[in-house]
Amino acid sequence: MxxxxxxxxxxxxxxxxxxxxxxxxxxxxxxxxxxxxxxxxxxxxxxxxxxxxxxxxxxxxxxxxxxxxxxxxxxxxxxxxxxxxxxxxxxxxxxxxxxxxxxxxxxxxxxxxxxxxxxxxxxxxxxxxxxxxxxxxxxxLPCAAVTAWNALIGSGCGPGKTVLVQGTGGVSIFALQFAKALGARVLATSGHDDKLARALGLGATAGTNYKTNPDWEKWARQQTDGVGVDIVVEVGGAGTLERSVKAVRFGGHVALIGVLAGAGTFNPVSVLMRAVRVQGVFVGSRAMFEDMLRLIAGEGLKxxxxxxxxxxxxxxxxxxxxxxxxxxxxxxxx
Ligand SMILES: NC(=O)c1ccc[n+]([C@@H]2O[C@H](COP(=O)([O-])OP(=O)(O)OC[C@H]3O[C@@H](n4cnc5c(N)ncnc54)[C@H](OP(=O)(O)O)[C@@H]3O)[C@@H](O)[C@H]2O)c1
Incomplete structure (x- = not known):
């Protein structure tokens, strides 16, 4: 073979x-x-x-x-x-x-x-x-979808919550779909306007281009009446983490998943001053995979x-x- x-x-x-x-x-x-x-x-x-x-x-x-x-x-x-x-x-x-x-x-x-x-x-x-x-x-499903699922379930995603997803790759699009299915509101970022339009078509409420609007954390706060989002599905890593921490509300959750944005420095002051929870995510267990499949089947997600x-x-x-x-x-x- x-x-x-x-x-x-x-x-x-x-x-x-x-x-x-x-x-x-x-x-x-x-x-x-x-x-x-x-x-x-x-x-x-x-x-x-x-x-x-x-x-x-x-x-x-x-x-x-x-x-x-x-x-x-x-x-x-x-x-x-x-x-x-x-x-x-x-x-x-x-x-x-x-x-x-x-x-x-x-x-x-x-x-x-x-x-x-x-x-x-x-x-x-x-x-x-x-x-x-x-x-x-x-x-x-096995890597990207289970990771998105673990990030959302581990951060209390559900009705009334606002979730920000970064970019339109595998993990982020699954996070968009699952967050919607769990009853949350989704804000999306992308480096491409045409991809943002597709993210809106999948149910994101609003989107911004992180290349033309590098201060997307301010945009996220504006979208939430200055409060900040509840959850960021963070795939950028060191290059985006500081903005992600500023995009969440007091006591909000940053699910730390990826390293797409390369190197960067990180000042932890906002994490402690705003009591943000930063949680590392490493894919997920078989039990999480099975729970996620039940949601996919129940909601008819593709x-x-x-x-x-x-x-x-x-x-x-x-x-x-x-x-x-x-x-x-x-x-x-x-
Ligand atoms: N911790 C874990 O268990 C785990 C599991 C899976 C993946 N990951 C990590 O998560 C990240 C995403 O993985 P993936 O497989 O979903 O990747 P992918 O499908 O290759 O997604 C890449 C997309 O991310 C977006 N992106 C690139 N740079 C960005 C930036 N600076 N800010 C925001 N978005 C950016 C781009 O979307 P646009 O073109 O829309 O801008 C790009 O198309 C990777 O770093 C991967 O290693 C970690």
Whole structure:
């Protein structure tokens, strides 16, 4: 079977397909024929050496996939051949708080990932895919959607709350959709006016362009009668955190997720003077994935897919994600 690996050096030019022996499931494991996978910003960072400079190579990349069960190992009871499944980002985080051991079980990081025709995953690291979702839609969920869900549930999102989402990538568009479904009001930012128009079409109340309006935290306060938003889904990191802390109300919540805006300095005074809660988020557990699937099924939500590339064009899909021109998720059909 074929798999996409980062070969012997970092850089997108070192992505290549490798032939690997077909894997077989051991006890507690499930062999899955991958039908679709999706890319995350993390995959780009890993390939470029920005995530783990000590990554062991060659490494099969990718954390997000959905497919059909081909065979199960001894002791597996939750799945049978033919079942439609999606893998969990962390194979060893079933429920409760995250642990260091669970973090090491993230696919496509310290262990091989899912950009492959066949993968062996743990029974406890799989969820059933609801009938209403295609493989492409299900493959969009494991990292970005579960992260957005964890951020919103962990910050008390619900009716009466205002949530600010930054940019229109995978995590942020899921956060927009889930926050709306949970009854919150959503403010969106983007570096592109056409993407802002699409975010409004998905239910955001208002949007601003963070390139032409770099003081977007003031705009967020104006949108909330000077009070500030309840929750910021913070994907910019050091380059946006200070503005995010100023965009939330007293006692508001900043869910710290990403690093898109690069380096920056951070003055913590606003955090303490305004009693802001800043909470790091690292994807989520299988239980969170299952809770999120119930909301998706109940609300009839559909992941927003920017484009589906053929498996053979995975390197081109990486370049497309790198360009930042996408809206929502970049997917590959396998
Ligand atoms: N902690 C976790 O568990 C976790 C999980 C998933 C992702 N992440 C992180 O979260 C971030 C987003 O991941 P993703 O997969 O959703 O990425 P993505 O799909 O590649 O999203 C990129 C989008 O972010 C927006 N953006 C870029 N720079 C920005 C800035 N300075 N301010 C605001 N928005 C900006 C752009 O949207 P516009 O074109 O609309 O401006 C861009 O298209 C990444 O840093 C990723 O590593 C962390």
């Amino acid at each position: 074929r798999a996409l690996v980062i070969q012997n050096a970092f850089g997108l030019d070192n992505l290549a397909f490798a032939d690997r022996p077909d894997p077989a499931p051991g006890p507690g494991e499930v062999l899955v024929r991958v039908r679709a996978a999706s890319l995350n910003y993390r995959d780009l960072m890993i390939a470029k050496g920005q995530y783990n400079p000590k990554l062991k190579m060659p490494r099969v990349l990718g954390s997000d996939a959905a497919g059909e069960v081909v065979a199960v190992g001894d002791g597996v009871t939750r799945f049978a051949p033919g079942d439609r499944v999606a893998g969990c980002f962390m194979q060893d985080w079933e429920a409760g708080p995250v642990s260091e051991a669970a973090a090491k079980s993230a696919l496509g990081g310290e262990i091989d990932g899912v950009f492959a025709e066949l993968v062996v995953l743990k029974e406890r690291g799989l969820v059933p895919v609801p009938d209403a979702l295609s493989f492409e839609e299900a493959a969009a 992941p927003v897919i920017d484009r589906v590339f053929p498996f053979a064009d995975l390197p081109a899909a990486f370049r497309h994600l790198e360009s930042g021109s996408h809206f929502g998720k970049v997917v590959v059909g396998v």
